[in-house]
Amino acid sequence: MLFTELIPLVKELSHTDKLLLIHFLAAELLKESSLVSLDAEDKVASLGLYDSFEAAAVLAKALAEEKAATHG
Structure with a gap:
């Protein structure tokens, strides 16, 4: 899948899922850089x-x- 195909899918994610995606991507980059051990993968998930x-x-x-601001 191309990056340009991912953009519309990412835009549809909820705010929470976008934050979890950022966390996942950062963990993947660290793992690929050998900065995080492979056993930490389960903890990240x-x-x-x-x-x-x-x-x-x-x-x-x-x-x-x-609620206080809206309902006084």
Whole structure:
């Protein structure tokens, strides 16, 4: 698949999936550069924004602020 064929597909991804794609690409580049061991690959695949308690707290705060601003 050509890079130009990937662009429209990447544009359709959600914000979260785009961040996960960036993380995946960075890990692949590091691995190809021998900067990350091959056994770290499983750890990289298991990391995700869905498991981040800090991200959940930030999102909850942002939603609360938006609700307060919208509904007074």
